[in-house]
Amino acid sequence: MAAPRPPPTRLSGVMVPAPIQDLEALRALTALFKEPRNRNLDTISVAVDLILLFRELRVEQESLLTAFRCGLQFLGNIASRNEDSQAVVWMHAFPELFISCLNHPDKKIVAYSSMILFTSLNPGRIKELEENLNIAINVIEAHQKQPESEWPLLIITDHFLKSPELVQAMYAKLSNQERVTLLDLVVAKLVGDEPLTADDLSAFLRHAELMAGSFVDQCGTVLKLTSEQHPEDAEVLATVRLLDVLCEMTANTELLGYLQVFPGLLERVIDLLRLIHVAGKDTINIFSTCDCIKEGDVSSVAEGFKSHLIRLIGNLCYKNKDNQDKVNELDGIPLILDSCRIDDNNPFLTQWVVYAIRNLTEDNAQNQDVIAKMEDQGLADTSLLKKMGFEVEKRGGKLILKSSSDGPSRE
Template identity: 70%
Template sequence: MAAPRLPPARLSGVMVPAPIPDLEALRALTALFKEQRNRETAPRTIFQRVLDILKKSSHAVELACRDPSQVEHLASNLQLITECFRCLRNACIECSVNQNSIRNLDTIGVAVDLILLFRELRVEQESLLTAFRCGLQFLGNIASRNEDSQSIVWVHAFPELFLSCLNHPDKKIVAYSSMILFTSLNFERMKELEENVNIAINVIEAHQKQPESEWPVLVITDHFLKSPELVRAMYAKLSNQERVTLLDLMIAKIVGDEPLTKDDIPVFLRHAELIASAFVDQCKIVLKLTSEQHTDDEEALAAIRLLDVLCEMTAHTELLGYLQVFPGLLERVIDLLRLIHVAGKDTTNIFSTSGGIRAEGNISNMVEGFKSHLIRLIGNLCYKNKDNQDKVRLFL
């Protein structure tokens, strides 16, 4: 590959001022790296030159963070930074050799530091957002299918980058930072996440704001739901709306096209313990919905969603047995059904008009089918279980 010739740089990383030639050369490189053969034949020294340009331009960003009046002079440097990230991003696509070469220059650390500086600027410039997005894309690409790079990204990015980016107002920045989190997480790193549960909560919030984005969903379903400890820690700190969101994704995992694996079952038994315990403790809060003042009570609606999860869990053979003997669960469901039946005789409250079961929809519709879900859960808990069948005959 005949790479465009970049202007000479001193080893210190301080470039000779020549932003326009640098930019033109970088753009040519970015275009070349769209081709696999060019990525595979790239000279290793070219990445040092790109890093030198990135370092020099980052000095201008540091200055602007210290002196806001300098922000207006960032335009040319932001162009260079953006093109450096685009170039490096393209170079990493399906090319582990380039990923390793770029990583070994400590480019990841420089990129993360620069991205954190972007958040400090707190100015609304499209050129800044573009550089921000490209930097995150580069981190995602260098970590893709490369465990060594994932480890370095995690060391530099956790927790500050995720805390800074997952709640960013720009949707693409949230999506790209979710992608990096998804790519970098593994079983060992989940332990660190348990100690920084606010990051996990930010992912839930990101999914609420951007339900169409796949990355927050994948982080939750493919990582968070594999850690009962994290889910328990999250659940304790989530708002009721956020709990509903988490429970919705738990249902989606249970009833999804891909059945729970043998490795999933022990994990979901732990989830079942949390869900059943929370329902036994909180289910009577649903009775608040009989009052007109509480027809949109979020705490009650979260309790309803717990019932929905239990219905799906008890429809799963390998989870059913555990829940059939869960202390107090059947008795509490029977008791609640009786109370709801009494409440339903009053034509002025919400339970008197409960319709069919609706598994999805607006939170205000989640009360629909509550009574039928109670009956469904009782039926599941009694399935091939004589002790529970006898309890139902006794109490109903």
């Protein structure tokens, strides 16, 4: 005859059956701690110890993995919307639990430990992550491996990107592939439906400094792609993503002014445009126009790169006479006009050239005169200028560049 079941026990006013197995007890506690009144019963340290034990044992048995997951869910529930519980969880769990669980092969364990980290983080604790960068890097890796999991994503977008100090410290330690992952999320934040808040803008001004400085220092790496056996390396892809970030940052009026005066940025962009433009003409490579490249030779790494360089020049010259003049001084206007070719590898290239030329010539008689003289000397294609929405007119012996009445055509 089976032994009689023990009578129910009372936990903070809630009746629960006495556990038959540890796993069932853990599940029951996990459910109970969804209720705020059942928290802070001095079980957090025990739960953390058990979780660390499970990690140390490298458990593979499904029942033990389930207990492992339930332990993490328990901590997540106990910390949810309760600052006192979050403080206790952080005290006992940081940093060992996150170091142990964020790189676990089990997806649920990674997700649940990410949930605990997201729930517990605040500006003060972000400072502690700066001294434990491996945890922050593990979050980036977790998002790489599980892009469908919301918790690593939320940690990065709602916590990391609000801390320029953490991002700067972390960026220096990330691999190039991890940098690409972070930069993709920066772009997503910039182009998202929700506008940047005042706090976001304060942080993104600092991010802009990091991104612009990194691009100025590293952008020459894309020239690797001009070789016949160009490598598909992550360093080049990271540079391409930096350009994407800068294009989106300069599309934000709050960030544009800072980047328009960033030392060396405009000059470096023009230099790079010239280098890849010449390289694409001199030999057949990834920067050549599409009719010069055989099918199958094009790498997606550099797709749109020239378009984005010209877009960035246009943005940096928007209502900024100093930058308009600087482009002229660097012979950038003929370079931009000569780049206006139909190229399947650079979508919307013509449109970005039109945009850049309009920003370069707006309220700038000197730059208008440069283009007018180019047309008169046969150095600028009249049909191309007309397609871009410009025409040259002689008035009293002087050449005038003006917008045509039809405006630019679209392709």
